[in-house]
Amino acid sequence: MLLNRPVPFSFLLGKIKYETLAVFVFANLMFTLRHYVGLEFLSIPLAIPALMGTCISLLLAFRTNQAYERWWEARVVWGGIVNDSRTLIRQLLTFLPEESASARIVQTVAQRQIGWCYVLGQTLRGQPTQPAIKTYIPPTEQAGILGATHQPLAVLQVHADQLRQLYRAGYLTDLQVVQVDATMTRLTDAMGRCERIKNTVFPRTYTFYLQVFIILFTAMLPFGFVENLFFVEVPLVTLIGSAFFLIEKSAIQLQDPFENRPTDTPMTAIAKGIAGSLTQLTGESVVEQPTASPTYFIL
Template sequence: MLLNNKISLSFFIKNILRQALLIFLFANLIVLLKLYSPLVLVIPITIAVILGTCIALLLAFRTNQAYDRWWEARTAWGAIVNDSRSLIRQLQMFLTEEPDNESLLHSFVERQCAWCFVLGDTLRGQDITDRLHKFLPLSDQQRVNRSTNKPNAILLDHGLAIRRLYQNQQLTDFQMVQLSTTLNNLTDSMGRCERIKSTVFPRTYTFNMQVFIYLFATILPFCFDSIHYLLDVPLVTLLSSAFILIEKSAIQLQDPFENQPTDTPMTTIAQKIEADLKSMTAYPTSPAKQITQTYYSL
Protein backbone atom coordinates (compact mmCIF):
# COMPACT_ATOMS: atom_id res chain seq x y z
CA MET A 1 0.00 0.00 0.00
CA LEU A 2 1.34 3.43 -0.89
CA LEU A 3 2.12 5.52 2.18
CA ASN A 4 2.26 9.23 2.93
CA ASN A 5 6.02 9.11 2.44
CA LYS A 6 7.64 10.76 -0.56
CA ILE A 7 7.01 8.53 -3.57
CA SER A 8 9.94 7.74 -5.80
CA LEU A 9 9.67 9.31 -9.25
CA SER A 10 10.94 6.06 -10.73
CA PHE A 11 7.74 4.35 -9.52
CA PHE A 12 5.77 6.39 -12.06
CA ILE A 13 8.37 6.56 -14.81
CA LYS A 14 9.06 2.83 -15.04
CA ASN A 15 5.34 2.13 -15.60
CA ILE A 16 5.01 4.30 -18.70
CA LEU A 17 8.58 4.75 -19.96
CA ARG A 18 8.29 2.45 -22.97
CA GLN A 19 4.92 3.81 -24.10
CA ALA A 20 5.96 7.44 -23.54
CA LEU A 21 9.12 6.90 -25.57
CA LEU A 22 7.16 5.40 -28.48
CA ILE A 23 4.70 8.29 -28.43
CA PHE A 24 7.58 10.79 -28.30
CA LEU A 25 9.24 9.22 -31.36
CA PHE A 26 5.95 9.04 -33.25
CA ALA A 27 5.16 12.69 -32.48
CA ASN A 28 8.60 13.72 -33.75
CA LEU A 29 8.07 11.76 -36.95
CA ILE A 30 4.69 13.38 -37.68
CA VAL A 31 5.93 16.90 -36.94
CA LEU A 32 8.93 16.42 -39.23
CA LEU A 33 6.68 15.14 -41.99
CA LYS A 34 4.43 18.17 -41.54
CA LEU A 35 7.46 20.45 -41.86
CA TYR A 36 8.82 18.90 -45.04
CA SER A 37 5.77 17.39 -46.75
CA PRO A 38 2.61 19.26 -47.76
CA LEU A 39 0.68 16.00 -48.13
CA VAL A 40 0.34 15.26 -44.40
CA LEU A 41 -3.27 15.23 -43.22
CA VAL A 42 -4.39 17.96 -40.82
CA ILE A 43 -7.09 16.91 -38.35
CA PRO A 44 -9.30 19.47 -36.53
CA ILE A 45 -8.41 19.77 -32.84
CA THR A 46 -12.10 19.22 -32.01
CA ILE A 47 -11.74 15.53 -32.88
CA ALA A 48 -8.96 15.08 -30.34
CA VAL A 49 -10.88 17.08 -27.73
CA ILE A 50 -13.98 14.87 -28.09
CA LEU A 51 -11.92 11.68 -27.97
CA GLY A 52 -9.93 12.92 -24.98
CA THR A 53 -13.15 13.75 -23.11
CA CYS A 54 -14.52 10.26 -23.77
CA ILE A 55 -11.27 8.70 -22.56
CA ALA A 56 -11.33 10.81 -19.39
CA LEU A 57 -14.86 9.63 -18.56
CA LEU A 58 -14.01 5.99 -19.22
CA LEU A 59 -10.84 6.26 -17.13
CA ALA A 60 -12.81 7.76 -14.25
CA PHE A 61 -15.20 4.79 -14.35
CA ARG A 62 -12.33 2.31 -14.68
CA THR A 63 -10.38 3.81 -11.78
CA ASN A 64 -13.47 3.82 -9.58
CA GLN A 65 -14.15 0.14 -10.27
CA ALA A 66 -10.51 -0.76 -9.62
CA TYR A 67 -10.51 1.17 -6.34
CA ASP A 68 -13.67 -0.65 -5.26
CA ARG A 69 -11.82 -3.97 -5.63
CA TRP A 70 -8.82 -2.64 -3.69
CA TRP A 71 -11.03 -1.20 -0.95
CA GLU A 72 -12.99 -4.44 -0.59
CA ALA A 73 -9.70 -6.26 -0.05
CA ARG A 74 -8.63 -3.71 2.55
CA THR A 75 -12.03 -3.98 4.27
CA ALA A 76 -11.69 -7.76 4.41
CA TRP A 77 -8.31 -7.47 6.10
CA GLY A 78 -9.69 -4.90 8.51
CA ALA A 79 -12.31 -7.47 9.50
CA ILE A 80 -9.53 -10.06 9.93
CA VAL A 81 -7.80 -7.75 12.43
CA ASN A 82 -10.99 -7.36 14.47
CA ASP A 83 -11.95 -11.04 14.38
CA SER A 84 -8.42 -12.16 15.32
CA ARG A 85 -8.54 -10.00 18.43
CA SER A 86 -12.08 -11.16 19.20
CA LEU A 87 -11.12 -14.84 18.93
CA ILE A 88 -8.31 -14.58 21.47
CA ARG A 89 -10.30 -12.30 23.79
CA GLN A 90 -13.20 -14.75 23.78
CA LEU A 91 -10.87 -17.62 24.66
CA GLN A 92 -9.38 -15.56 27.48
CA MET A 93 -12.86 -14.88 28.84
CA PHE A 94 -14.18 -18.42 28.43
CA LEU A 95 -11.24 -20.49 29.67
CA THR A 96 -10.57 -20.75 33.41
CA GLU A 97 -7.32 -19.45 34.84
CA GLU A 98 -5.37 -22.68 35.08
CA PRO A 99 -1.65 -23.21 34.30
CA ASP A 100 -2.40 -25.59 31.43
CA ASN A 101 -4.78 -23.14 29.81
CA GLU A 102 -2.04 -20.55 29.29
CA SER A 103 -0.12 -22.86 26.94
CA LEU A 104 -3.42 -23.76 25.28
CA LEU A 105 -4.21 -20.08 24.71
CA HIS A 106 -0.71 -19.52 23.30
CA SER A 107 -1.28 -22.35 20.82
CA PHE A 108 -4.36 -20.51 19.53
CA VAL A 109 -2.34 -17.30 19.26
CA GLU A 110 0.42 -19.02 17.29
CA ARG A 111 -2.08 -20.72 15.02
CA GLN A 112 -3.96 -17.47 14.36
CA CYS A 113 -0.72 -15.62 13.57
CA ALA A 114 0.24 -18.43 11.21
CA TRP A 115 -3.14 -18.18 9.49
CA CYS A 116 -2.79 -14.43 8.89
CA PHE A 117 0.70 -14.70 7.41
CA VAL A 118 -0.09 -17.83 5.39
CA LEU A 119 -3.24 -16.29 3.94
CA GLY A 120 -1.32 -13.22 2.76
CA ASP A 121 1.55 -15.26 1.29
CA THR A 122 -0.86 -17.67 -0.40
CA LEU A 123 -2.78 -14.82 -2.04
CA ARG A 124 0.54 -13.48 -3.37
CA GLY A 125 1.69 -16.91 -4.53
CA GLN A 126 4.68 -16.93 -2.17
CA ASP A 127 6.30 -19.77 -0.27
CA ILE A 128 4.86 -20.33 3.23
CA THR A 129 7.41 -22.80 4.60
CA ASP A 130 9.12 -20.28 6.88
CA ARG A 131 5.77 -19.05 8.21
CA LEU A 132 4.66 -22.55 9.16
CA HIS A 133 8.03 -23.33 10.71
CA LYS A 134 7.89 -20.17 12.83
CA PHE A 135 4.42 -20.65 14.30
CA LEU A 136 3.34 -24.30 14.10
CA PRO A 137 4.69 -27.61 15.47
CA LEU A 138 6.04 -30.11 12.97
CA SER A 139 2.95 -32.35 12.98
CA ASP A 140 0.69 -29.37 12.19
CA GLN A 141 3.07 -28.19 9.47
CA GLN A 142 2.89 -31.53 7.72
CA ARG A 143 -0.89 -31.65 7.92
CA VAL A 144 -1.25 -28.12 6.55
CA ASN A 145 1.21 -28.80 3.72
CA ARG A 146 -0.87 -31.78 2.58
CA SER A 147 -3.92 -29.55 2.16
CA THR A 148 -4.82 -27.89 -1.13
CA ASN A 149 -6.09 -24.80 0.73
CA LYS A 150 -3.55 -24.17 3.45
CA PRO A 151 -5.21 -21.20 5.21
CA ASN A 152 -8.44 -23.18 5.39
CA ALA A 153 -6.55 -26.12 6.90
CA ILE A 154 -5.27 -23.87 9.69
CA LEU A 155 -8.80 -22.64 10.41
CA LEU A 156 -9.92 -26.26 10.52
CA ASP A 157 -7.30 -26.91 13.23
CA HIS A 158 -8.80 -23.98 15.14
CA GLY A 159 -12.23 -25.57 14.88
CA LEU A 160 -11.03 -29.01 15.96
CA ALA A 161 -9.22 -27.55 18.95
CA ILE A 162 -12.37 -25.70 20.00
CA ARG A 163 -14.38 -28.90 19.61
CA ARG A 164 -11.98 -30.69 21.97
CA LEU A 165 -12.46 -27.94 24.53
CA TYR A 166 -16.20 -28.36 24.24
CA GLN A 167 -16.00 -32.14 24.56
CA ASN A 168 -13.84 -31.72 27.68
CA GLN A 169 -16.57 -29.44 29.08
CA GLN A 170 -14.29 -26.43 29.16
CA LEU A 171 -16.79 -24.50 27.05
CA THR A 172 -20.53 -24.09 27.40
CA ASP A 173 -22.96 -24.36 24.49
CA PHE A 174 -23.21 -20.57 24.25
CA GLN A 175 -19.42 -20.13 24.29
CA MET A 176 -19.05 -22.78 21.60
CA VAL A 177 -21.53 -20.89 19.38
CA GLN A 178 -19.70 -17.59 19.92
CA LEU A 179 -16.33 -19.05 18.96
CA SER A 180 -17.83 -20.79 15.94
CA THR A 181 -19.32 -17.48 14.80
CA THR A 182 -15.91 -15.82 15.00
CA LEU A 183 -14.34 -18.62 12.96
CA ASN A 184 -17.11 -18.25 10.39
CA ASN A 185 -16.32 -14.54 10.15
CA LEU A 186 -12.66 -15.34 9.50
CA THR A 187 -13.71 -17.84 6.84
CA ASP A 188 -15.93 -15.24 5.22
CA SER A 189 -13.07 -12.71 5.05
CA MET A 190 -10.78 -15.35 3.57
CA GLY A 191 -13.41 -16.19 0.95
CA ARG A 192 -13.78 -12.52 -0.02
CA CYS A 193 -10.02 -12.26 -0.60
CA GLU A 194 -9.99 -15.47 -2.64
CA ARG A 195 -12.90 -14.22 -4.74
CA ILE A 196 -11.08 -10.97 -5.54
CA LYS A 197 -7.93 -12.91 -6.39
CA SER A 198 -9.68 -15.39 -8.68
CA THR A 199 -12.04 -12.93 -10.42
CA VAL A 200 -10.23 -11.40 -13.38
CA PHE A 201 -11.10 -7.84 -14.33
CA PRO A 202 -12.55 -7.99 -17.89
CA ARG A 203 -9.61 -7.98 -20.30
CA THR A 204 -11.73 -6.56 -23.11
CA TYR A 205 -12.23 -3.40 -21.07
CA THR A 206 -8.47 -2.97 -20.71
CA PHE A 207 -7.92 -3.65 -24.41
CA ASN A 208 -10.59 -1.19 -25.51
CA MET A 209 -9.26 1.50 -23.20
CA GLN A 210 -5.74 1.09 -24.53
CA VAL A 211 -7.01 1.28 -28.11
CA PHE A 212 -8.74 4.59 -27.39
CA ILE A 213 -5.66 6.03 -25.67
CA TYR A 214 -3.30 5.07 -28.51
CA LEU A 215 -5.81 6.35 -31.06
CA PHE A 216 -5.80 9.67 -29.20
CA ALA A 217 -1.99 9.70 -29.19
CA THR A 218 -2.00 8.96 -32.93
CA ILE A 219 -4.47 11.71 -33.83
CA LEU A 220 -3.09 14.46 -31.58
CA PRO A 221 0.14 15.24 -33.53
CA PHE A 222 -1.95 15.94 -36.65
CA CYS A 223 -3.95 18.60 -34.79
CA PHE A 224 -1.14 21.05 -34.02
CA ASP A 225 0.54 23.61 -36.25
CA SER A 226 3.92 22.37 -37.49
CA ILE A 227 5.62 25.69 -36.74
CA HIS A 228 5.28 25.04 -32.99
CA TYR A 229 7.60 22.05 -33.05
CA LEU A 230 9.11 22.71 -29.60
CA LEU A 231 5.61 22.76 -28.10
CA ASP A 232 3.88 20.06 -30.12
CA VAL A 233 6.02 17.08 -29.22
CA PRO A 234 6.10 17.69 -25.42
CA LEU A 235 2.34 18.33 -25.36
CA VAL A 236 1.52 15.17 -27.28
CA THR A 237 3.84 13.12 -25.08
CA LEU A 238 2.61 14.55 -21.77
CA LEU A 239 -1.11 14.38 -22.55
CA SER A 240 -0.94 10.84 -23.85
CA SER A 241 1.35 9.70 -21.03
CA ALA A 242 -1.06 11.14 -18.45
CA PHE A 243 -3.87 8.94 -19.79
CA ILE A 244 -1.55 5.92 -19.88
CA LEU A 245 -0.39 6.53 -16.30
CA ILE A 246 -3.95 6.73 -14.98
CA GLU A 247 -4.85 3.54 -16.81
CA LYS A 248 -1.76 1.76 -15.43
CA SER A 249 -2.65 2.93 -11.92
CA ALA A 250 -6.12 1.44 -12.29
CA ILE A 251 -4.61 -1.87 -13.44
CA GLN A 252 -2.42 -1.97 -10.32
CA LEU A 253 -5.32 -1.16 -8.00
CA GLN A 254 -7.61 -3.83 -9.47
CA ASP A 255 -5.21 -6.60 -8.36
CA PRO A 256 -4.45 -5.96 -4.66
CA PHE A 257 -2.63 -9.28 -4.05
CA GLU A 258 0.25 -9.16 -6.55
CA ASN A 259 3.19 -8.13 -4.30
CA GLN A 260 3.24 -4.62 -5.77
CA PRO A 261 3.60 -1.24 -3.99
CA THR A 262 -0.16 -0.70 -4.41
CA ASP A 263 -1.02 -4.01 -2.69
CA THR A 264 -3.19 -4.36 0.35
CA PRO A 265 -0.51 -4.36 3.12
CA MET A 266 -1.22 -7.92 4.26
CA THR A 267 2.22 -8.61 5.75
CA THR A 268 2.17 -5.37 7.74
CA ILE A 269 -1.36 -6.11 8.98
CA ALA A 270 -0.34 -9.66 9.95
CA GLN A 271 2.63 -8.27 11.90
CA LYS A 272 0.28 -5.90 13.70
CA ILE A 273 -2.06 -8.78 14.54
CA GLU A 274 0.85 -10.84 15.88
CA ALA A 275 1.98 -7.96 18.10
CA ASP A 276 -1.55 -7.36 19.41
CA LEU A 277 -2.33 -11.00 20.16
CA LYS A 278 0.97 -11.62 21.93
CA SER A 279 0.51 -8.44 23.94
CA MET A 280 -3.00 -9.56 24.95
CA THR A 281 -1.76 -12.95 26.19
CA ALA A 282 1.30 -11.78 28.15
CA TYR A 283 4.03 -13.24 25.95
CA PRO A 284 7.46 -12.67 27.53
CA THR A 285 8.59 -10.88 24.36
CA SER A 286 6.59 -9.18 21.64
CA PRO A 287 7.73 -8.79 18.02
CA ALA A 288 9.45 -5.50 17.32
CA LYS A 289 7.44 -2.92 15.42
CA GLN A 290 8.39 -2.85 11.75
CA ILE A 291 9.27 0.64 10.46
CA THR A 292 8.85 1.10 6.73
CA GLN A 293 11.77 2.87 5.07
CA THR A 294 10.21 3.07 1.63
CA TYR A 295 7.17 4.77 0.17
CA TYR A 296 4.99 1.67 0.44
CA SER A 297 4.07 -1.07 2.86
CA LEU A 298 3.48 -4.75 1.99
Protein backbone atom coordinates in the same frame (compact mmCIF):
# COMPACT_ATOMS: atom_id res chain seq x y z
CA MET B 1 0.55 -0.07 -0.27
CA LEU B 2 1.99 3.30 -1.24
CA LEU B 3 2.71 5.47 1.79
CA ASN B 4 2.34 9.19 2.27
CA ARG B 5 5.91 9.74 1.13
CA PRO B 6 7.45 11.01 -2.09
CA VAL B 7 7.10 8.34 -4.76
CA PRO B 8 10.24 8.03 -6.91
CA PHE B 9 9.85 9.29 -10.45
CA SER B 10 11.45 6.06 -11.63
CA PHE B 11 8.50 4.10 -10.20
CA LEU B 12 5.99 6.20 -12.12
CA LEU B 13 7.98 6.31 -15.33
CA GLY B 14 8.83 2.62 -15.14
CA LYS B 15 5.19 1.65 -15.64
CA ILE B 16 4.83 3.60 -18.90
CA LYS B 17 8.38 3.88 -20.22
CA TYR B 18 7.67 1.93 -23.41
CA GLU B 19 4.44 3.82 -24.10
CA THR B 20 6.17 7.16 -23.47
CA LEU B 21 9.01 6.24 -25.79
CA ALA B 22 6.58 5.19 -28.52
CA VAL B 23 4.60 8.44 -28.21
CA PHE B 24 7.81 10.49 -28.26
CA VAL B 25 9.08 8.79 -31.42
CA PHE B 26 5.70 9.10 -33.16
CA ALA B 27 5.37 12.78 -32.22
CA ASN B 28 8.86 13.50 -33.56
CA LEU B 29 8.04 11.71 -36.81
CA MET B 30 4.85 13.72 -37.32
CA PHE B 31 6.65 16.95 -36.42
CA THR B 32 9.33 16.22 -39.02
CA LEU B 33 6.80 15.38 -41.72
CA ARG B 34 4.76 18.52 -41.11
CA HIS B 35 7.50 21.11 -40.70
CA TYR B 36 10.49 19.77 -42.65
CA VAL B 37 9.04 17.56 -45.39
CA GLY B 38 6.32 19.99 -46.40
CA LEU B 39 3.27 17.95 -45.44
CA GLU B 40 1.49 20.76 -43.61
CA PHE B 41 -1.86 19.43 -44.82
CA LEU B 42 -1.54 16.59 -42.27
CA SER B 43 -3.87 18.23 -39.80
CA ILE B 44 -7.33 17.74 -38.36
CA PRO B 45 -9.57 20.02 -36.29
CA LEU B 46 -8.47 20.04 -32.68
CA ALA B 47 -12.08 19.44 -31.63
CA ILE B 48 -11.84 15.80 -32.79
CA PRO B 49 -9.02 14.67 -30.43
CA ALA B 50 -10.49 16.96 -27.74
CA LEU B 51 -13.85 15.18 -27.97
CA MET B 52 -12.19 11.76 -27.90
CA GLY B 53 -10.01 12.82 -24.97
CA THR B 54 -13.12 13.82 -23.03
CA CYS B 55 -14.76 10.45 -23.68
CA ILE B 56 -11.58 8.61 -22.67
CA SER B 57 -11.37 10.67 -19.48
CA LEU B 58 -14.85 9.52 -18.48
CA LEU B 59 -13.96 5.90 -19.21
CA LEU B 60 -10.71 6.22 -17.26
CA ALA B 61 -12.54 7.72 -14.29
CA PHE B 62 -14.98 4.80 -14.29
CA ARG B 63 -12.16 2.28 -14.69
CA THR B 64 -10.06 3.79 -11.91
CA ASN B 65 -13.06 3.90 -9.60
CA GLN B 66 -13.85 0.22 -10.19
CA ALA B 67 -10.21 -0.75 -9.63
CA TYR B 68 -10.03 1.27 -6.41
CA GLU B 69 -13.21 -0.41 -5.16
CA ARG B 70 -11.53 -3.82 -5.55
CA TRP B 71 -8.44 -2.57 -3.73
CA TRP B 72 -10.49 -0.99 -0.94
CA GLU B 73 -12.61 -4.11 -0.52
CA ALA B 74 -9.43 -6.11 -0.01
CA ARG B 75 -8.28 -3.61 2.61
CA VAL B 76 -11.66 -3.77 4.38
CA VAL B 77 -11.49 -7.58 4.43
CA TRP B 78 -8.07 -7.50 6.08
CA GLY B 79 -9.34 -4.92 8.55
CA GLY B 80 -12.01 -7.44 9.48
CA ILE B 81 -9.35 -10.13 9.87
CA VAL B 82 -7.56 -7.89 12.37
CA ASN B 83 -10.73 -7.44 14.42
CA ASP B 84 -11.77 -11.10 14.32
CA SER B 85 -8.27 -12.31 15.23
CA ARG B 86 -8.30 -10.15 18.33
CA THR B 87 -11.86 -11.20 19.11
CA LEU B 88 -10.98 -14.89 18.87
CA ILE B 89 -8.22 -14.66 21.45
CA ARG B 90 -10.17 -12.29 23.68
CA GLN B 91 -13.12 -14.73 23.72
CA LEU B 92 -10.90 -17.64 24.72
CA LEU B 93 -9.25 -15.58 27.44
CA THR B 94 -12.71 -14.69 28.77
CA PHE B 95 -14.39 -18.08 28.45
CA LEU B 96 -11.64 -20.48 29.53
CA PRO B 97 -10.96 -20.97 33.26
CA GLU B 98 -8.02 -19.15 34.83
CA GLU B 99 -5.44 -21.89 35.05
CA SER B 100 -2.05 -22.63 33.51
CA ALA B 101 -3.42 -25.24 31.09
CA SER B 102 -5.90 -22.74 29.68
CA ALA B 103 -3.18 -20.11 29.29
CA ARG B 104 -1.08 -22.54 27.26
CA ILE B 105 -4.06 -23.37 25.06
CA VAL B 106 -4.75 -19.69 24.35
CA GLN B 107 -1.08 -19.08 23.54
CA THR B 108 -1.13 -22.01 21.10
CA VAL B 109 -4.27 -20.73 19.39
CA ALA B 110 -2.80 -17.21 19.23
CA GLN B 111 0.38 -18.44 17.58
CA ARG B 112 -1.63 -20.54 15.15
CA GLN B 113 -3.83 -17.54 14.30
CA ILE B 114 -0.75 -15.43 13.62
CA GLY B 115 0.52 -18.19 11.38
CA TRP B 116 -2.83 -18.28 9.57
CA CYS B 117 -2.59 -14.57 8.77
CA TYR B 118 0.89 -14.97 7.30
CA VAL B 119 -0.04 -18.16 5.43
CA LEU B 120 -3.13 -16.55 3.92
CA GLY B 121 -1.15 -13.54 2.73
CA GLN B 122 1.62 -15.66 1.24
CA THR B 123 -0.89 -17.95 -0.44
CA LEU B 124 -2.70 -15.02 -2.07
CA ARG B 125 0.62 -13.72 -3.38
CA GLY B 126 1.75 -17.14 -4.58
CA GLN B 127 4.76 -17.16 -2.25
CA PRO B 128 6.18 -20.00 -0.11
CA THR B 129 4.24 -20.59 3.11
CA GLN B 130 6.62 -23.06 4.76
CA PRO B 131 8.61 -20.43 6.76
CA ALA B 132 5.44 -19.09 8.41
CA ILE B 133 4.15 -22.60 9.14
CA LYS B 134 7.47 -23.65 10.64
CA THR B 135 7.57 -20.51 12.80
CA TYR B 136 4.04 -20.29 14.18
CA ILE B 137 2.35 -23.67 13.86
CA PRO B 138 3.04 -26.32 16.54
CA PRO B 139 5.35 -29.09 15.26
CA THR B 140 2.69 -31.78 15.69
CA GLU B 141 0.38 -29.92 13.27
CA GLN B 142 2.88 -28.86 10.62
CA ALA B 143 2.87 -32.02 8.52
CA GLY B 144 -0.89 -32.02 8.02
CA ILE B 145 -0.98 -28.34 7.07
CA LEU B 146 2.03 -28.53 4.75
CA GLY B 147 0.44 -31.48 2.95
CA ALA B 148 -2.92 -29.80 2.55
CA THR B 149 -4.05 -28.45 -0.81
CA HIS B 150 -5.59 -25.38 0.83
CA GLN B 151 -3.25 -24.52 3.69
CA PRO B 152 -5.13 -21.53 5.20
CA LEU B 153 -8.29 -23.64 5.37
CA ALA B 154 -6.30 -26.43 7.01
CA VAL B 155 -5.15 -24.05 9.75
CA LEU B 156 -8.73 -22.98 10.44
CA GLN B 157 -9.76 -26.63 10.60
CA VAL B 158 -7.15 -27.23 13.30
CA HIS B 159 -8.70 -24.29 15.16
CA ALA B 160 -12.09 -25.99 14.87
CA ASP B 161 -10.73 -29.36 16.04
CA GLN B 162 -9.27 -27.76 19.16
CA LEU B 163 -12.54 -25.92 19.79
CA ARG B 164 -14.38 -29.24 19.67
CA GLN B 165 -11.93 -30.75 22.12
CA LEU B 166 -12.39 -27.85 24.54
CA TYR B 167 -16.16 -28.23 24.33
CA ARG B 168 -16.06 -31.99 24.97
CA ALA B 169 -13.71 -31.47 27.90
CA GLY B 170 -16.21 -29.09 29.49
CA TYR B 171 -14.11 -25.94 29.17
CA LEU B 172 -16.75 -24.20 27.05
CA THR B 173 -20.53 -24.03 27.30
CA ASP B 174 -22.92 -24.37 24.37
CA LEU B 175 -23.36 -20.61 24.03
CA GLN B 176 -19.62 -19.95 24.26
CA VAL B 177 -18.89 -22.49 21.54
CA VAL B 178 -21.44 -20.82 19.27
CA GLN B 179 -19.84 -17.42 19.81
CA VAL B 180 -16.29 -18.63 19.15
CA ASP B 181 -17.44 -20.59 16.12
CA ALA B 182 -19.14 -17.47 14.75
CA THR B 183 -15.80 -15.65 14.98
CA MET B 184 -14.05 -18.43 13.06
CA THR B 185 -16.86 -18.39 10.50
CA ARG B 186 -16.17 -14.70 9.86
CA LEU B 187 -12.49 -15.54 9.37
CA THR B 188 -13.48 -18.19 6.84
CA ASP B 189 -15.74 -15.71 5.06
CA ALA B 190 -12.90 -13.16 4.92
CA MET B 191 -10.61 -15.76 3.39
CA GLY B 192 -13.24 -16.55 0.75
CA ARG B 193 -13.69 -12.87 -0.11
CA CYS B 194 -9.94 -12.50 -0.62
CA GLU B 195 -9.94 -15.52 -2.92
CA ARG B 196 -12.88 -14.10 -4.87
CA ILE B 197 -11.00 -10.85 -5.46
CA LYS B 198 -7.87 -12.78 -6.39
CA ASN B 199 -9.56 -15.17 -8.81
CA THR B 200 -12.05 -12.79 -10.45
CA VAL B 201 -10.36 -11.41 -13.55
CA PHE B 202 -11.21 -7.84 -14.55
CA PRO B 203 -12.87 -7.98 -18.01
CA ARG B 204 -10.04 -8.10 -20.52
CA THR B 205 -12.16 -6.67 -23.33
CA TYR B 206 -12.76 -3.49 -21.34
CA THR B 207 -9.01 -3.04 -20.84
CA PHE B 208 -8.29 -3.76 -24.50
CA TYR B 209 -10.86 -1.32 -25.84
CA LEU B 210 -9.69 1.43 -23.51
CA GLN B 211 -6.08 0.93 -24.57
CA VAL B 212 -7.10 1.10 -28.23
CA PHE B 213 -8.96 4.36 -27.63
CA ILE B 214 -5.95 5.88 -25.85
CA ILE B 215 -3.66 4.86 -28.71
CA LEU B 216 -6.05 6.38 -31.28
CA PHE B 217 -6.30 9.58 -29.26
CA THR B 218 -2.52 9.84 -28.92
CA ALA B 219 -2.09 9.16 -32.64
CA MET B 220 -4.55 11.93 -33.60
CA LEU B 221 -3.18 14.48 -31.16
CA PRO B 222 -0.17 15.63 -33.26
CA PHE B 223 -2.48 16.37 -36.19
CA GLY B 224 -4.65 18.65 -34.07
CA PHE B 225 -2.04 21.36 -33.60
CA VAL B 226 -2.97 23.64 -36.47
CA GLU B 227 -0.95 26.48 -34.98
CA ASN B 228 2.79 26.27 -35.46
CA LEU B 229 3.96 25.51 -31.95
CA PHE B 230 7.22 24.13 -33.33
CA PHE B 231 9.37 22.50 -30.64
CA VAL B 232 6.62 22.65 -28.03
CA GLU B 233 4.48 20.18 -29.97
CA VAL B 234 6.53 17.07 -29.22
CA PRO B 235 6.74 17.63 -25.42
CA LEU B 236 3.03 18.43 -25.27
CA VAL B 237 1.98 15.33 -27.19
CA THR B 238 4.32 13.15 -25.13
CA LEU B 239 3.14 14.62 -21.84
CA ILE B 240 -0.59 14.37 -22.62
CA GLY B 241 -0.35 10.85 -24.03
CA SER B 242 1.80 9.65 -21.12
CA ALA B 243 -0.70 11.03 -18.61
CA PHE B 244 -3.50 8.93 -20.10
CA PHE B 245 -1.32 5.81 -20.17
CA LEU B 246 -0.20 6.39 -16.56
CA ILE B 247 -3.77 6.62 -15.26
CA GLU B 248 -4.71 3.45 -17.13
CA LYS B 249 -1.68 1.56 -15.78
CA SER B 250 -2.42 2.73 -12.24
CA ALA B 251 -5.94 1.30 -12.51
CA ILE B 252 -4.55 -2.03 -13.73
CA GLN B 253 -2.29 -2.29 -10.67
CA LEU B 254 -5.01 -1.31 -8.22
CA GLN B 255 -7.44 -3.91 -9.54
CA ASP B 256 -5.12 -6.75 -8.42
CA PRO B 257 -4.27 -6.11 -4.73
CA PHE B 258 -2.56 -9.47 -4.08
CA GLU B 259 0.31 -9.50 -6.58
CA ASN B 260 3.29 -8.54 -4.34
CA ARG B 261 3.60 -5.06 -5.83
CA PRO B 262 3.99 -1.65 -4.14
CA THR B 263 0.28 -0.97 -4.70
CA ASP B 264 -0.75 -4.20 -2.90
CA THR B 265 -2.90 -4.46 0.18
CA PRO B 266 -0.24 -4.50 2.96
CA MET B 267 -1.01 -8.03 4.17
CA THR B 268 2.42 -8.67 5.69
CA ALA B 269 2.36 -5.40 7.64
CA ILE B 270 -1.19 -6.15 8.83
CA ALA B 271 -0.13 -9.65 9.90
CA LYS B 272 2.72 -8.12 11.93
CA GLY B 273 0.23 -5.83 13.62
CA ILE B 274 -1.98 -8.80 14.44
CA ALA B 275 1.02 -10.62 15.87
CA GLY B 276 1.74 -7.68 18.16
CA SER B 277 -1.87 -7.52 19.37
CA LEU B 278 -2.22 -11.24 20.04
CA THR B 279 1.09 -11.59 21.86
CA GLN B 280 0.06 -8.65 24.03
CA LEU B 281 -3.27 -10.32 24.85
CA THR B 282 -1.65 -13.61 25.78
CA GLY B 283 1.00 -11.91 27.92
CA GLU B 284 3.98 -13.26 26.05
CA SER B 285 7.29 -11.50 26.67
CA VAL B 286 8.25 -11.15 23.01
CA VAL B 287 5.90 -8.86 21.10
CA GLU B 288 6.35 -8.56 17.36
CA GLN B 289 5.69 -4.94 16.42
CA PRO B 290 5.13 -3.59 12.91
CA THR B 291 8.38 -2.29 11.49
CA ALA B 292 8.49 1.07 9.75
CA SER B 293 9.21 0.76 6.06
CA PRO B 294 12.30 2.70 4.91
CA THR B 295 10.82 2.97 1.43
CA TYR B 296 7.75 4.58 -0.05
CA PHE B 297 5.54 1.48 0.34
CA ILE B 298 4.76 -1.42 2.65
CA LEU B 299 3.69 -4.96 1.79
